[in-house]
Amino acid sequence: MNFKKSPKLSFLISIILTTVFMGSSFPTGKYLISLNHAPPFLIGSWRFIIAGILMLLFTLLTKGISEVTPRSNGRLTSGFHLVAIIGLLQTTGTMVFLNLAMAKGLSSSMSSIILFTNPLWLAILAHFLLNDKFNRWKFLSLLLGIIGVILCLGLDKTAFSVGALFALIGSFCWSINTVITKRVPFDQSSWVFTGWQLFIGGMGMFIISMFLHENYNLSQIDTIGWFCFIWLILPASIGSFGLWFYSLKQGGANNASSFLFLVPLFSTIFSMIGLHDHFTVGLLIGGILIILSLTLVNKSMSEKMMS
Template sequence: MTRKEMLSFVALLLCATVFMGSSFPAGKFLLSHEHLPPFFLAGWRFVSAGLVVLFFCLVRYGHETVVPRSGGSILRGLGVVTVIGCLQTTAAMGFLNLSMERIDASIASVLFFTNPLWVMLGAHPLGIDRMHTLRAVGLVVGIAGVALCLGVHGMGSIPGLLFALMGAMSWALCTLVTSRFLRFDKPPFTLAGWQMLIGGVVLLGIAALRSESFVMASITSAGLFNLLWLILPASVGSFTLWFVALKRGGPAFTSSFLFLAPLFASLMSVVLLGDTPGPGFFAGGALIFLSIYLVNTRTIRLPRPLRCLLSRRRGAVAGLEGEASP
């Protein structure tokens, strides 16, 4: 990338992760202040966002683009988007909303975005990706960070903490399943639209089974603003910008910036909602951010003086071995 392209790419990533992070305080406000039920809120959020994305694809690219296909088959395509929608939208976001009913948005966001750690735990045995030393260190550091975050909360918060981790693991399972077993023929925008739509419909079905309901006429102007923000910038905007970033920077490099989303979520939750996380949370969060960086990094470039020192030592060792050989 040229300097200009890199600046454009970084701006794109910042916007995408800010929008991702903003979904946490917006969702927490609607759950805690407007008292929207968790599955009802998540269902309407993703049904609306999915319809917007698919309508955009229809207008921009034509009707054939929005037809889900896998290996040329519409039936298999519907199966793929249903599996992904149930794992990444229904399960992950359903668990997340259950979590944010019980704990602060800041801690929920940090635990939810531990999904790269769980992906790496499953990717090596499945042969999807290789475990190396930095990743192993990253996993250990990340698990320590999660344990530290869990330890700073009382027993009454345990269900909320576990729901956040279950959401992260659902997202990770979706990543592993799609990487190893599922194939989709259409562009990422089409997949995102169907995923949100189908996952949202299932969430609304769960909401009906739980007898969740809400009279939308009773929502305040602040609540309406947060709901629209959750649907448009935080869902449609973040998905769209993230897929564009993936296309420009590639999955490995782009995903290494995903830790910015919980960072922005925590900062916005402190400023907008008055969350007051303690030192233990910040220490645990820092370990989790470090672990995500390590998991997404293949090598660490040492400072130049240290590289020179190591190079001289290797040269000296090689010279001694040469003298010792017959």
């Protein structure tokens, strides 16, 4: 295998799996919340806390305490500060604002559309903060991606509401988190980094859940619901976030974030399979535009890696 192509292949495999797992979290989470009546913040906090503990415990048992202790530039304090900030932005911030958006009347499809404008905001931030210049090809690929997401999910009147503002703040949280991840080094692996940020982010959601007086009896979860909950912990949390931070290292912030346009596409496909949502022409056209958008991103990435 050509050495120059292997990092690209590794990146493509990891980022595609990331988007598949992220996309699967929407219909599985919707099943628990809508059909098993699970409170969103409480079930979300359990999901992330358990996932984080499993990842950190695995590292502790296999590699020891030194590998599980977060450090940045050799400093324990800096390491804890970094994982706390990322956990509160990536997990707590994004998920809380997404739930607040829907609580304020924003439809789930519009929430997804606004959340996944993230690559556009990141491209602007990366231009100034990461020296990853914003050019017309990147702009065109991002524009095609956003149009594709809109066609897949469909616009509605809730686009102009307080809920839309909350969803936009959630999208900004994700973008800022990505910039911090690229600018501040973390001494341990992406696996350990993911474990800490999921655990801390989950604890943040749990505190909010307690403040809202959410409670739930696990006996209300049916067999399919238990499958959904386990899926949310393993592939949709450990898998998606672990591969996401790995993809950031492999492909860069702009390239990795551009592939997030695939998440609503996969989410819609999984919803059609599992929740019997209807197929639409908009999904077909939107999917084609998203693939075209990613083709432009992939071409740009290939040129950068070959230069």
